[in-house]
Amino acid sequence: MSVLSEFELIERYFRHHGQSRRDVQLAQGDDCAVVKTTPGTEIAVTTDTMVAGVHFDDKVPARALGHKLVAVNLSDLAAMGAEPAWLSLAITLPKADHTWLSEFSAGMHELAGYYHCQLIGGDTTRGPLTLTLTAQGLLPEGQTLVRHGAKPGDWIFVSGTLGDAAAALAAQRDDLEISSAGQKKLEERLFYPTPRVSLGQALRGMATSCIDVSDGLAADLQHILKRSEVGGRLFLTQLPYSDTLNTLSLEQKRHYALHGGDDYELCFTIPEEMRGSLETALTHSGVDITCIGQIDRQPGLRFFDGDNEVTASGLGYQHFGMATL
Amino acid sequence: MSVLSEFELIERYFRHHGQSRRDVQLAQGDDCAVVKTTPGTEIAVTTDTMVAGVHFDDKVPARALGHKLVAVNLSDLAAMGAEPAWLSLAITLPKADHTWLSEFSAGMHELAGYYHCQLIGGDTTRGPLTLTLTAQGLLPEGQTLVRHGAKPGDWIFVSGTLGDAAAALAAQRDDLEISSAGQKKLEERLFYPTPRVSLGQALRGMATSCIDVSDGLAADLQHILKRSEVGGRLFLTQLPYSDTLNTLSLEQKRHYALHGGDDYELCFTIPEEMRGSLETALTHSGVDITCIGQIDRQPGLRFFDGDNEVTASGLGYQHFGMATL
Incomplete structure (x- = not known):
């Protein structure tokens, strides 16, 4: 899919920030990011989307949107007991508004940085404002928290x-x-x-x-x-x-x-x-x-x-x- | 983020189809999917978004959209030399149109199934039609194809x-x-x-x-x-x-x-x-x-x-x- 050239500017808000993890072999710049795990590790994967006019309105500051997009995904990782590691961002924007992008990306990077997770790639497209993040976290093998293990008396x-x-x-x-x-x-x-x-x-x-x-x-x-x-x-x-x-x-x-x-x-x-x-x-x-x-x-x-x-x-x-x- | 109840129906188009891979520990149903790799393996991660009115119009059949969403992501994995493994789908839909969903999901599952990759999770939201797929593939350690290795004479x-x-x-x-x-x-x-x-x-x-x-x-x-x-x-x-x-x-x-x-x-x-x-x-x-x-x-x-x-x-x-x- 071709990306409008104006949108290449946007990369600067997401490429040169945040953590640099040792388990990330390649981040943005190739067709894929490449990551690796250590033996005995499992990977928790979650995806959450926030749509303008459905999940949030104009009253929500851009910085809060960036924070919340990361927070809702890390919350899913937390529920599995996983340690946050890698983020992939798919952002659809009506236009490249630099103030908005600067605030939104600051909100993302702040929270992601606090938990040492790295934005490894994604896609930027033009269209109605839609924010999708896929977050991955690491788990010691067999220690995943699940929904199905509750027992009478617990x-x-x-x-x-x-x-x-x-x-x-x-x-x-x-x-x-x-x-x-x-x-x-x-x-x-x-x-x-x-x-x-x-x-x-x-x-x-x-x-x-x-x-x-x-x-x-x-x-x-x-x-x-x-x-x-x-x-x-x-x-x-x-x-x-x-x-x-x-x-x-x-x-x-x-x-x-x-x-x-x-x-x-x-x-x-x-x-x-x-x-x-x-x-x-x-x-x-x-x-x-x-x-x-x-x-x-x-x-x-x-x-x-x-x-x-x-x-x-x-x-x-x-x-x-x-x-x- | 809450998902409108009507949209729970949609899960049936994506949950009960396709491959069941041995490296998927948990798929849909918990807060995250959980997957694992074997030692000596690296993971290639890519995300592509297709937006209605920008990347495709009404002339594109729903089945083709499902096929293409998988194809463009697997193409990125192919460019790195990776073997396709896991897919996460974020789909934003104006309404739950069952004919459309049936065709779209069939297009996805056909191609994903051919390459033995499994849809492990994602998010379904209401809003302007936007399709985002994150695809992950496996690579033997150190054998990633990259963009930066071309030499004079090649x-x-x-x-x-x-x-x-x-x-x-x-x-x-x-x-x-x-x-x-x-x-x-x-x-x-x-x-x-x-x-x-x-x-x-x-x-x-x-x-x-x-x-x-x-x-x-x-x-x-x-x-x-x-x-x-x-x-x-x-x-x-x-x-x-x-x-x-x-x-x-x-x-x-x-x-x-x-x-x-x-x-x-x-x-x-x-x-x-x-x-x-x-x-x-x-x-x-x-x-x-x-x-x-x-x-x-x-x-x-x-x-x-x-x-x-x-x-x-x-x-x-x-x-x-x-x-x-």
């Missing part, structure tokens, strides 16, 4: 806090009243999510299942339950919230936490006998985790408010429109 | 024939008069290009440089010259044409061959002492190759019609609009 944990990104979107749409300082804090979580890369690696050999919370805790946890052929109880009173979210009503914050999406926290299951090792392993990961439920044999996800089971309709699900970023 | 070769795809585009735009049977033959090359996968692998250890011809022979050969810091002479009388292209004027067919693009042949350089081994190695690759020039020290690409040097303007370059698919 405890369900989640990292960080939930619901901030969804509340930010609601505030932007005037569906939620909050102070402008509060909105700004929430938007920080929406625009600049933190992939839980260290946590994912710390969970290797301990978690029986793991997923990243991108579509809302309830939906994502149900992926684990379904793939593991188990059920689970969620302790609503244990859901972790940020200080900002704690200023909202119980119904509101539970809704954003359960159904909001875009949190990029990790949800995972831990057998009882691993809980001690978990505490030790997490000292260095720099993120709090909270036990929010337990796996059992009864199919489906059930919600408990203290000792009382609550139905989905009792959670006020239909009171708020579904947030789709 | 012979320049090209596989197959040149210019058909560009002539097909010109015919579609009424810039070229040709019989409808002729146009159909040309369109077959435009819609269903053949990546030279076996040839690329056969050239390992023999070719000093290699590139796939996607932007037109002249432009792509100049990438080799520039990266190798050499010059080259092109023997215009040796350019290989299909029977269909041979019905055109000399000026026309030379133009399409040199500047047209979308051929997906391989252009490569071979040292004099390797020419014998080359003939032997190529018996099994199923594609003809033609010697079309020689590398020398004088910078730039120079064109020769017999013994006479011809300037670029003498090649009628400006008589025909540049074809951009």
